[in-house]
Amino acid sequence: MLSQKAKYALRALLMLAEQPDADMVMIADIAERENVPRKFLEAILVDLRKRGLLDSKRGKYGGYRLAKRAEDISFGEIIRIVDGPLAPLPCASKSGFRACADCTDVNSCSVRWLMLQVRDATADILDNCSLADALKHRQATGLLPAQFEI
Template structure:
């Protein structure tokens, strides 16, 4: 499960993705419009900027903006910046590898082999889905919800 930090990051990034390209958004505006605690948001945005997904500007017209087009920002890159490695078991982790205490042989461990497949599918999905996909799915869901006709009497 993703943490609240990553969920807030998604909300902030979606907001920035629908903001005109030449505009920067102030942290205070972003925090208020997305209902995210300002101090927490500052930390999140700093991590995303260090990760190369955001750019910032100080002074008049300052704030944050996407550093890349939304269709070039993968969901996987966002999750990895904020959550770190996303392996389902530690023996598959590239950043935090640790051998399982109860494992006698990693090469023949059914749990590890199965979770390796899960990890491969998960990573593939996270790398093939983008911020633009997230924005578009939300738009489609809102359009669909608006077209619902209630025939009840």
């Protein structure tokens, strides 16, 4: 299940992806528009900056902006940064594999076999949907002006 932290990260990054010419946006503005507690948002944005998704600048004209193009940031990348592996069980994770304590043989476990398929399907969807794709969806539903350039 997606954590509240990941949902806030996705909403903040989508807002930043909407900004023209990669304008800096102050954290207070992001928090207010996306209805996210400011202190919680600060910690999220620092993590995303450390992982290379955001640039930041201090001062009167400072704030945050995307460090990469919206087309180059996938939902999967964001969720992994915030929540960790996508796999529903540790034994199905590529990056955080850990055998279940009650498992006798991970290679023949039918539960793991199914969870590997769930992980792969989830990763396929999330890794192939970018912030730009989500902005196109917003445009199609009327949440972004049609003239907005994606």
